[in-house]
Amino acid sequence: MPPAVVDASATSATDALRAEVRAFLAEQLAAGSFTPSVDAWLTRWDENFTAALAARGWLGMTVPVEYGGHGRSFVERFVVTEELLAAGAPVAAHWVADRQIVPSLLKYGTEAQKSHFLPRIVRGECFFGIGMSEPDSGSDLASVRTRAERVEGGWSLSGTKVWTSGAHLAHAFIVLARTAPVDPTDRHAGLSQFIVDLRGTGGLDIRPIVSMNGDHHFNEVILDAAFVSDDMVFGEIGHGWQQVTSELSFERSGPERFLSTFVLLASAAENMAAQRLSYDVDLGRLVARVAGLHQMSAAVAGALQRHDRADIPAAVVKVLGTTTEGDIADFADRHAGGDSHHAELVSRAVDQRPGFTLRGGTNEVLRGVIARGWDCDDDRRSNRPGRPRSGRDDGRRLRRIPRHTFRGRGA
Structure with missing residues (x-):
């Protein structure tokens, strides 16, 4: 969890950066630029706020200077995003582009794609x-x-995508499609990715998916023989699964996987201190869990900086983090009282709660990913082939986190 107090004169670069972001957020709040909200990284689209971040160099922080970026570290970006999330700031407009499109373009994009998209994202x-x-x-x-x-001259795409956040407002999206028939022996083969223009492509229909609370951020996107030119093939044809697996590490490991309800947790603490909510020691337990998740997520940021494998640690952060987010919503919902803003936060958290453990891969599926990943790691380190295991063996492995999984110091 971010330090409770930051000394702006601290010699640490990350402490100074954290203080700078907090000062900016305080100014924005004082000016009434935004109201802190639960799940703001997904549901609060504000292009003016995004422009203000870009003007301060807080978008595309890890993009190399030659592509219009700032050449800063993953840890520095982690500090900025963590503060924005903790404040419940409206960052949905740029979130997907900055979180996973940037590193994916740097890893898989052509020079033309990087030169075209990266400066605009920054x-x-x-x-x-x-x-x-x-x-x-x-x-x-x-x-x-x-x-x-x-x-x-290219490819014709046909199919339907759902739960596409911001498709009605975004400029483009990356589509996973099948370019070869399903191989029963390898279902992950024959997949490829394409960059599709959401504003100028024919044969494309974007339909809103409106949530029960009236919010519209999800969409259904129907592609009917939508043409994509060869220069918008993303990565290599047939390598879509390997690329998606890498991209999901960025989606699953970020601090949004445990800070979606942080503004509610902070509000509960403030209202409890003011005796508007009844005292409950579970508040401290939730704060401790968030603090631990901060360290774990920061360690993943360090691993990404070192170009280490991070898919399994990212899945662990996602499972534990989204479970904690839901527990925060449940905790707040059990305690009647608080000011009017707190009541609004509770209502939104309860509405959004079912999605916490579903998006980015369900927690049930990710537990299997984690179990298989740790088994593979253990077998490689011991230089012995895999062996049949009982369910009890798997359970024993799931109850422990290998020491190597989270390395490095927190931000």
Whole structure:
């Protein structure tokens, strides 16, 4: 969890940066630029706020200078994003682009794609969505049915994507599609990715998915022979699964996986201190869990900086973090009282709660990913082949976190 008090004169670069971001947020709050909200990184789209962040160099922080970026570290970016999330700031406009499109472009994009998109993302002028999930394919992405067929000069895409956040406002999204028939021996083969223009592509229909509380941030995107030119193939044809796995590490490991309800936790603490809520020691337990998740997520940021494998640690952060977010919502819902803003935060948290453990891969699926990943790690380190295991063996492995999983110092 961010330090409770930050000394602006601290010699640590990250402490100074954290203080700078907090000062900016205090100014924005005083000016009435935004109202802190639960799940603001997903539901609060504010392009003016995004522009203000870009003007301060807080978008595309890890983008190399030659692509218009700032060449800063993953840990520095972690500090900025953590503060924005803790404040419940409206960062949805740039969130997907900055979180996973930037590192994905740097890793898989062509020079032309990097030169075109990265400077615009850094300036807060280009917003992205993600086209992975489908009506019958959520966590099991290997079952996607969207097809990409070779045509003259490019590809023709047909299929349906759902739960695409911000598609009605974004400029482009990256679509996972099948470019070869399903291979029963390797369901993950034959998948590829494409960058699709959401504002100028023919054969594309964006339909709103309105939540029960009236919010509209999700969309259904229907592709009907939508043409994508060869220069918008993302990565390599047939390597879509490997690319998606890498991209999901960025999606699952970020501090938004445990700070979506932090503003509610802070409000509960303030109202409890003012005796507007009844005292409950569980508040301290939740604060301790968030503090531990801060250290774990910061360690993943360090691993990404070192280009270490981070998919399994990211999945652990996602499972534990989203569970904690839901527990914070449940805790606040059990305690009647508080001021009017607190009541609004509780209402939104309860509405959003079911999605915490679903998005980015369900926690049930990710527990299997974690179990398999740790088994593989153990087998590699011991230089012995895998062996059949009982359910009791798997349970024993799941109850411990290997020491190597989270390394490095927190931000």
